[in-house]
Amino acid sequence: MPAHNMYIHHLASLFVTYTQSHQIQATDKDLQLAVASLVKEYSDALKNNRVPVWEPSTNVALYVKRVAAIRQLPPLVRQFAQTYQISQAGVALHKYLLALQSGGRLPATIKNYRSDIGQFLTFHPTLSPNQLVQKTEVQAFLEYEHSKGSSEATIKRKLISLSQFCQWLQENRWIKAPLWTTLSPTAFTDLLKLPAHSSPEKAEVNLKNPSDTRQPVWSLPLTQVDIESFLPKHIPTQSSLTEQRAPLLQKLKQKMGSHPLLGYFNLAMGILFLLGTAFFGYQQFFSETATPFAYPSSLVSPNRSLSFQGRLTNIDRSPITATTPMRFRLYDTGPGTGGSILWDSGSCSIDPDQDGIFSTTLGDACGTEISNDVFSEYSNVWLEVQVNSEILTPRQPIKSVAYALNSETLQGYPASASAVENTVLVMNDNGKVVLGNTNPILEATGDSFTITAKTVTLESASGSNGDILINPDGTGRTLINSNTVIDGYLYAPGATLSATYAGGTALTLKAGPTATANIVEWQTAGGSNLGVIDESGNIGLGITAPGARLGFVAGTAATDGIDFGGDTTLYRSAADTLKTDDNLVVGTLGAGATDTVVTHSSGTLQSRTIDSRVWGSSLVDGSGTLNYLSKWTPDGDSLGNSVIYDNATNVGIGTTTPGQKLD
Incomplete structure (x- = not known):
């Protein structure tokens, strides 16, 4: 058994720490009565050569009796015993951790000791400190650690933690003497070579009783508590921490002075x-960043x-x-x-x-x-x-x-060459960025999206007969701009342009801001112009400088004629024949005039030499002499000289030299 004053003093301290850490409302009198009951139970256990009722036991019948006995304790003590697994070794470990804290050890160091030694005490939950320091018990624990796959370095570290804990127990009179703490460089191997006295498998089963939800007592906060006012007067008080630590520190100094660096225990x-x-x-x-998801504005290493x-x-x-x-x-x-x-x-x-x-x-x-x-x-x-x-x-x-x-991920998204949903795009070994989804979308939430390259190619898969769609929204436009003069053009063989909404224009060709060049040019593959629409809107077919709204190259043929309105068509009906289906007005008509060129009886307008003859059912031929008035000849369609002569001054009948107005 550990020294009476050490154990009961720290157990009382743990009880007060429990009430404070769990914010249990209790008066000083309640605490005094509770601590007194702890002392009484412990004193009775010493007198009757038994362990206190809160100590663990492997004897089922005895355990049941202890559970019943715990229920007879004052409520505060009963709650304490039902919340924490209280054992002599556990109380000693908590005291050891407090000593490390008082000595200025780092929190990480204390945490490691708590973990390493706590695992050992959990492996042997019912053993007293004197039983724990037996080599066979330590060996069983090391074999268990080895069986579950712990590395040799980890097992050695735990062995060192246990040896220092045992040294502290002996120097503070918790155990009678150190039983295995003088280790040689082969101590670890020697312990593993000892005959096994306990089964690691069996011990592993006892590591944790599934029905026991209590916490180990050494997990309580490391708080220094003044409990002198709660202890019964006949219980000797604990010496100061300084007095307790002095022998240990003195021995450590002696060892450090007597043992130079002989090498290092791995x-x-x-x-x-x-x-x-x-x-x-x-x-x-x-x-690391100041806040989650806060990324630098520029790349940093x-x-x-x-x-x-x-x-x-x-x-x-x-x-x-x-x-x-x-x-x-x-x-x-x-x-x-x-x-x-x-x-x-x-x-x-x-x-x-x-x-x-x-x-x-x-x-x-x-x-x-x-x-x-x-x-x-x-x-x-x-x-x-x-x-x-x-x-x-x-x-x-x-x-x-x-x-x-x-x-391996970017904010949880893995990189993937298949590039399906919820993955990060990567470039594969072929230099391709593959979009593996069935209908992938690249969406820019800003105002613009730019793709820049020396040559940009948009193409559908070979053999797919797929479409390439450029689909502006509403009245948006598809603009093709070029900063070159000669080669800025749209090449779309076999393309069809159509309007997609009522009243829409399929294609609009607009002149440049200075309007000095042709709006449209039709060219051969060699660059020769076939036709133009100039800056004024004149159309030239076969010519490059039309002077009117429509200009033709010489020799233009109109196979089906030229339509001049709703009822007049001029066309070539046969060789050397120009035909019209209606009257064709030639020249400017005077007031009330009806001058026309009528069709021939055969319905054609023939090209002939027209003499200066009178008009009739047919053209009149014949000849005459100057100043003679003409008259019809007997054939009825020719003109000849009459006997009347007019020299523009006098008129003579039968004479060509009239001396009077009429002679």
Whole structure:
């Protein structure tokens, strides 16, 4: 049994801590009565050579009796015993953690001790401190750790934590004497070679009773509580922390002075963490930001470093507190020797704390920044540690953790060459960005979207007969601009242009702002003009400078005629024949005039030489003499001379020399 005053004093302290941490309303008198009942039960257990009712037991019948006995305790004590698993070793562990805290140990150090020793106590839940320190019990725990796949470095670390806890128990009179704490460099191997006295499988079953939801008592907050006013007067009080720690500190100093650095008990044995067992501090994949999802406006290069924490001890497991030179290397193979060095820190000055615990940042405080190819080009990386001239073995693997695994995705979206929904686009080995969805859409939420290249090609898949759609919304336009004069053109053989809404124009060709060039030109493949629409809107067919609204090249043929209106058509009906289906007006008509060119009796307008003859049913022919009045000849269709002569002054009948007005 542990020393009476040590155990009951700290148990009472834990009880008060419980009431405070759970915000249980209780008066000082209630606390005094509750603590008195704790003391009474413990005193009765000592007198009757039994354990207190709150202590765990493997005896089922005895356990049932204890459960009933717990119900008889005052309500506050009963609640305490029903909430926490109270054992002598558990109370001692909580006291040990408080001593570490008072000694200025780091929270991370205390957390590691709580975890390592707590696992050991959970493995042996019913053993007293004196029973726990037996080699066979320690061996059973180590075999269990080995069977569940714990690494050798992890098991050695836990063994060191247990040895220091046992030393503290002995020096503070919780146990009679240290039974296994003087370890040689082969202590770990020696313990594993001992005959097994307990089955790891059986012990594993007892690690946790599924029906027991109580928490271990060493999980209570590490709070110093003044309980002197709650303890009965006949209970001796605990000596001060300073007095308790003085013998331990004195012995540690003596050991440190008598044992020079004889070498190092494999640093891996003292590693509490490989912080982030590598927090890929290779933050090439994950960069911390001030707030979630806050990204830099420009590309930045994250720090490539590894956080490393360990513990230095000498061969007696005493912590090394002096500044020590260390060197770290990253290899591509492990855990043995050989392989290629990927990174070397060079010599670094390491300054451990009073527990021998140190921390450093590889690639920052220790060594130059780790190159960006170490983790991107090598799937397995191993860390080798050198202390002074001694290289520690085995090498430690750098393993990925949560943040490193997160680097496989971008805010949760994985990169995928198939590019289906909820994936990040990547370029495949063929230089293609593939959209694997059935109907993918690239959508720009801004005002514009630009694709720039020396040559831009939009094409449907070969053999698909697929369409290429350019579909402006509403009255939006499809604009094709060019900054060149000669080659800015739209080439669309076989294209069809159509309006898509009522009143829409299928194609609008607009002149440039200066309106000095042709609006449209039809050209041969060689560049010769076939026709134009000039800047004034004149159309030229076969000519390049039409002077009127419509201009034809010489020799233009109109196969079906030229329509001049609703009832007049002029066309070529046969060789050398121009035909019209209606009267064709020639020249300008005078007032009341009806001058026309009538059709021939055959219905054709013939081209003939027209003499200066009178008009009739047919053209008149014949001849005459100057100044003679004409008369019809006997044939009825010819004109000849009459006997009347008119010289424009006198008129003579039968004479060509009239002397009078009429002679």
